[in-house]
């Protein structure tokens with residue numbers, strides 16, 4: 001459970017602190033007041049990455065050198081400092097040389113109003129989703145992914161040189177294949193476990209008469225080495241590695257047709273939510289407890305039926321932190337802490353607890 005969060009030089013916040021309810025915390029406020037940034041800070045604290053950007057540099061407050069996120073999760077004190085030059089991690093005030101133990105403390109799912117991009121967007125969106133889940137599910141996932149990215153970047157850099165440095169390219173081929181095959185195996189096993197959970201969630205949230213299908217689509221063939229060799233000509237022409245896990249995708253189908261083309265907007269939203277609920281249920285069944293659920297302004301996009309079904313189908317007992325611009329739907333929420341975020345001129349952004357709200 002996340003009890004406290006303190007941030008410094010994070011997005012629009014020079015300094016900010018808040019405490020959370022063990023069950024439901026709701027943060028209400030108008031646009032651009034920093035609601036998404038607060039949820040983003042929870043992700044950066046616990047997973048050391050942002051759900052919004054690939055690098056953490058844009059998250060540092062403009063004009064500052066580095067950001068700090070600090071919080072208490074399950075009575076563990078987590079601290080992370082990041083600047084483009086230096087990063088520092090501490091768990092219970094003990095500096096951590098690597099992130100392994102630190103990343104075991106908390107697992108979470110981030111529901112965003114941009115989740116529909118999982119269906120409509122490019123494969124990169126879906127790979128990011130898989131990687132975010134994978135790095136919480138398998139202890140080694142993150143380091144395997146990083147090794148793959150490093151080998152791929154080096155190999156591509158040599159492919160781009162004129163003339164291409166074939167010896168150096170070849171030197172990176174073996175490590176690329178080895179680590180690429182490990183990554184493929186992990187992703188394949190992850191999608192196999194996710195599929196029944198996401199399908200069950202879709203059947204509860206979406207339309208029962210449409211059949212949702214989810215499959216892992218490998219960016220290479222079963223034999224990555226052979227696929228790489230077979231693509232040599234195209235690779236030389238395009239000067240980049242054209243097969244491999246960096247081309248992986250998730251095949252999302254509705255009644256056996258591509259969901260990006262065939263599904264209605266509401267159905268696409270239901271699929272995106274089903275993927276996220278599936279993500280939450282998979283973590284819950286593997287680790288025996290619900291992950292932390294962050295819901296960023298997702299309710300406005302859903303009709304009342306879907307909204308209630310989403311709420312009813314989230315793993316029970318999971319701590320929820322919800323942001324919204326409008327209180328209109330809050331009648332459905334039983335208990336919790338309610339905050340209003342405001343811009344208070346010289347004092348900057350402040351939180352006011354709306355006490356005894358009885359919402």
Ligand SMILES: Nc1ncnc2c1ncn2[C@@H]1O[C@H](COP(=O)(O)OP(=O)(O)OP(=O)(O)O)[C@@H](O)[C@H]1O
Nearest residue numbers: 011012031032033034035036037058059060061062
């Ligand atoms: N690196 C940064 N430094 C300073 N301010 C930033 C930085 N990045 C973003 N901002 C600003 O932070 C503010 C809060 O953004 P955020 O996305 O958290 O708002 P929000 O409350 O979620 O708004 P909305 O309801 O529109 O989604 C915005 O005004 C944004 O321009």
Ligand SMILES: [Mg+2]
Nearest residue numbers: 035036037297
């Ligand atoms: Mg927002």
